[in-house]
Amino acid sequence: MQVDLAPSPNFNDRKCPVDMLVLHYTGMETGKVALARMRDPASEVSAHYMVWEDGRITQLVGEDKRAWHAGVSSWQGDDDLNSRSIGIEIVNGGHDVPLPDGALPPYPDIQIDAVIALCHSILASHAIPASRVVAHSDIAPARKTDPGEHFPWARLADAGIGLWPSAGPEVPGAAKLAPGDAGEPVRDLQVCLRAIGYSIEPTGLYDDATRLTVQAFHRRWLPDALTGHCDARTLARLRDVYMAVTASSDPSSTSSSSSGSRAS
Numbered sequence: 648m649q650v651d652l653a654p655s656p657n658f659n660d661r662k663c664p665v666d667m668l669v670l671h672y673t674g675m676e677t678g679k680v681a682l683a684r685m686r687d688p689a690s691e692v693s694a695h696y697m698v699w700e701d702g703r704i705t706q707l708v709g710e711d712k713r714a715w716h717a718g719v720s721s722w723q724g725d726d727d728l729n730s731r732s733i734g735i736e737i738v739n740g741g742h743d744v745p746l747p748d749g750a751l752p753p754y755p756d757i758q759i760d761a762v763i764a765l766c767h768s769i770l771a772s773h774a775i776p777a778s779r780v781v782a783h784s785d786i787a788p789a790r791k792t793d794p795g796e797h798f799p800w801a802r803l804a805d806a807g808i809g810l811w812p813s814a815g816p817e818v819p820g821a822a823k824l825a826p827g828d829a830g831e832p833v834r835d836l837q838v839c840l841r842a843i844g845y846s847i848e849p850t851g852l853y854d855d856a857t858r859l860t861v862q863a864f865h866r867r868w869l870p871d872a873l874t875g876h877c878d879a880r881t882l883a884r885l886r887d888v889y890m891a892v893t894a895s896s897d898p899s900s901t902s903s904s905s906s907g908s909r910a911s
């Protein structure tokens with residue numbers, strides 16, 4: 648794996664060891680523009696790596712340093728995620744620069760191959776549990792939509808990076824929940840999202856924060872839904888993901904991953 652260097656001044660010292668991996672898309676016209684922005688001191692943003700559409704990899708910040716990619720964010724009860732994560736920007740226009748027909752620009756296979764190789768290298772040298780390989784949209788659901796519902800998470804999981812549970816049966820008799828609803832079923836939904844890692848308070852009210860968090864869950868785990876409403880499919884997927892997260896955090900579980908991504 649060849650990695651070019653293009654140092655960014657936008658970093659400082661970590662406050663804790665690395666135990667997360669955050670994936671982004673650049674959301675700009677070109678990789679060149681995104682790289683220039685991440686190297687501009689005035690932008691105060693960066694990432695450790697950027698992966699181009701043709702599979703080239705550029706490193707901007709050393710893995711031992713705190714790059715500025717996550718912003719205000721939270722996962723599994725932690726914040727200051729910049730201090731504990733490695734950030735990869737993947738060149739893709741995403742929702743900000745869609746194709747002329749409005750579709751999201753696809754991620755080329757050669758680019759995803761490079762992302763997989765880079766993730767393998769990172770996971771080999773840091774103890775990052777599979778449930779802590781996340782989307783920017785997972786850790787900041789109200790602000791971020793990247794790397795987008797078109798990102799091939801299943802392909803990464805096939806390569807031993809992160810989780811992608813197979814789909815179990817639908818939940819029989821599941822009630823539909825939507826914004827404005829209130830009560831125990833809403834609280835149960837919030838508790839489940841929180842147990843997976845999403846930052847959400849179990850208020851029992853299906854408020855806007857809940858809708859946005861369910862939408863982030865859809866974007867990551869049920870990408871053809873994206874409604875932000877909770878239906879039988881959403882509940883089934885929540886169960887699948889919750890069980891995968893729990894299993895990956897159980898030290899007695901065996902992992903087929905060769906990447907060292909098993910929970911510590």
Ligand SMILES: [Zn+2]
Nearest residue numbers: 671672783793
């Ligand atoms: Zn991002």
